[in-house]
Amino acid sequence: MKTQTPKGFRDFLPKDALKRKFLLDKIIEVFERFGFDPLETPTLEFEETLAGKYGEEEKLIYKFETRGGDKVALKYDQTVPLARVVAQYGPNGQQVLPIPFKRYQIQAAYRGENPQAGRYREFLQCDADIVGVSNSLVDAELLSLMYEIYLNLGLDVVIKINDRSLLKGIEPKFLSTIDKLNKINDTGVLKELEEKGLSKDKALELLNKVKNLKPTANLKETQILYFKMGYPKDSLKFDPTLIRGLDYYTGIIMEVVLKSDPLSLSLCGGGRYDEMIGKFSGVDLPANGFSIGLERTMNAMAKQGLLDTPPTNTKVLVTLFSPELIQKSLEVTSNLRKEDITTEIWLDPGAKLEKQLKYADTKGIPYVIIIGPEEIKNKKVMVKDLKKKTQESISQPNLLDAIS
Template sequence: MSVDKDALVKPRLLRGFRDYLPEQMIARQKMIATIREVYERYGFVPLDTPAMEYTETLLGKYGEESSKQIFRFVDLEGNDVALRFDLTVPLARVVAQYQDLPRPFRRYQVGPVWRFDKPDPGRFREFIQFDLDTVGSDSMAADAEILSGICDTMEALGIERYRVRCSNRKILNALIAFADVDPRRATHVFRVIDKIDRIGREGVRQELTRGRVDASGDVIPGLGLDERAVSRIMEFLNIAGSTRAEVLDALDELFRGIPGAQQGIDELRRIDEYLTALDISEQKVVFDVSIARGLDYYTGPIFETILLDAPEFGAVFSGGRYDGLVERFLGEKIPATGASIGVDRLLAALLKLGVVELRPSTAQVLVTVMEPDRLVEYQKITRRLRQAGINAELYLGPDRSIRKQLKYADRQQIPIAVIVGPDEFARREVSIKDLREGLRRQGEVSERSEWLKARFGQVTVPRDKMLDVIREILDQEARGL
């Protein structure tokens, strides 16, 4: 049948979006399963919310940048709607809408969010977040639990070298008073401070004063603060200590008599006490006054996680306390705290670090087909494997050559092949080939005839022993043998 080429639809993606092919999806799903296991160990329960909300639900005091990034449109019924830009605002709506939920309400949620951001390498307009939050507790122990959950999640994912940096929005608010800056400019000051890891202290100083020209040649306007204010801000940013307590003592000294500072410092002292009780080391969770977090709804402790061996990925697991977010919907303050993983960013970092392995198939065993007329028999063998809990794929491609079928298994990184030809059928046997063993030993012989004769990694066993042999091979693979 001929096809009019002019009628063909060009396969293409929207700018800022991407496809996830099987090997990325398998790795991502495995990572999500590991994270979910940690969250449930802490007693968090799952929640899901619609991708789309009324625009008025999402618009609020979340920061000017967030409002600009919302995908907003009018639906066919005339409703002003938008795609969610995070999972936290929908959570606040749920808590207000379903007032019979238990308090505290401890939930986790994983799902896509959308932001109309400028696409860059590694930055997309649709991405996955995985959050954990506690709503209804004003205890700093709830924040300490979130921090503990962050550490346990990082370690469950095989990440040993990471650092969680904590500060407090109340301390940042006190900085505005200490530097004698107009409170109406606080958000702009915080936004500049939050760039310190990317542009350095001198870049921050320039943006607080006269502005600067970035690496691309774009002019970044400055805030025009006077030298006295900038000097005090830089004095604050220079605070450091070898322990969490030392940082708090330095803050006590600097902010003595500044309204609001003591409450923020005391909150961090309680968190430090709880972290010490939880045996969370000073190297894993540090107090760092330079972090600000971009969203304006944070009201207390804030935190972000960086990978020490891949700092270029920025913060991969961040959050904080947002005691005023539910108030928009309910008219009363409901304390809340939580954190969010940028799943796609963290996955990219894990791939770079070699912590995650990409595999194009979920199958553990490929059942090859040498005699198409006996396909029903191959189906029975495959079903037996699946019923035993072994992921098995029955080869249904056009190639009848066993060599090509094994090549397919290699390409899909399927570690085991089951081979049943006329001889095996006659003796009710199966040949089981450990393809990893064959790859390991293929350099031991130079002649192809010798290689075929050796059949490295291949054994022939009675059919009723098939499961035992395959389980042993898979067990060795799991143990790295």
């Protein structure tokens, strides 16, 4: 039996899982401040639900057949399942969803990619979308949500925007090349355009045409509304070379990059997709949203020292001095938990104190409480601060002050 994960799949041990939780808690805090509610959808969808929605990327979908003969697939993202949910439960379905429908969704997605740095076959995706309204106010609201999330995370970012309607008439294969401009610069883009069939002059003409595009009236209005919310002028930028690869975008598209490194990989991106829900219900319903790149965001935070989370949730370990003194340890543990102090009690009455202290040190628990016969006699507890390497005998009423 192999004691390892399949290629492209990962375990997250507590130290890393706590970092992810720290990040997600901060993101969810902003989602809910903006009035978004959570949604969860199954890991499996029918294959036909996902088919024809991702263009060239469709080859990365995991597909298989159940024992019952159903053709199913692991979800590639959260956007297409959202469209299916709205078609099923929205105004043209069971009519149980409010419109506009504002939801956030944090679940795993699956892609059969070649695993490499920052790319995995299973990854956590974090999305927010507004369904049912199409105007510049919705677009500005989502831009402000993006900015506030990264503000809450401590990252200084720029949001780049464009409109897919400006790119109509340009073959997708050429757009996918122009989308690489930040990675391979003008020379690389021109070379690849020529490799895809354009002459040298036509390649240069196309690149210049895209670079010189002007924002649509909707983009201009969106920018005005965004800045009316009080955000910095340098936090939003029109970028006509912003393409975004997915075929379903119909209007504004947006990406977040670090202000200190605007040519870096995007931390977050999305756009308007007004025609997808109609593929399920037969009636189009406007939608706009974005997905946060959690791995890239975490890496950016780590580089700036913004992910220095404790290695454990536990703040206090209450030791067991001896089997005869368990009652007092249970009492102290219960009292601390009632005060919302994350507290563990040692679970092996026969273990030596040395072993208990080593456990706390290994796990990174900052405080250890020892209650021996002397402490009980004097109505005190011994508090060891493992970070400062100090210990102090404290009366029980003062215990909370000592560990807060």
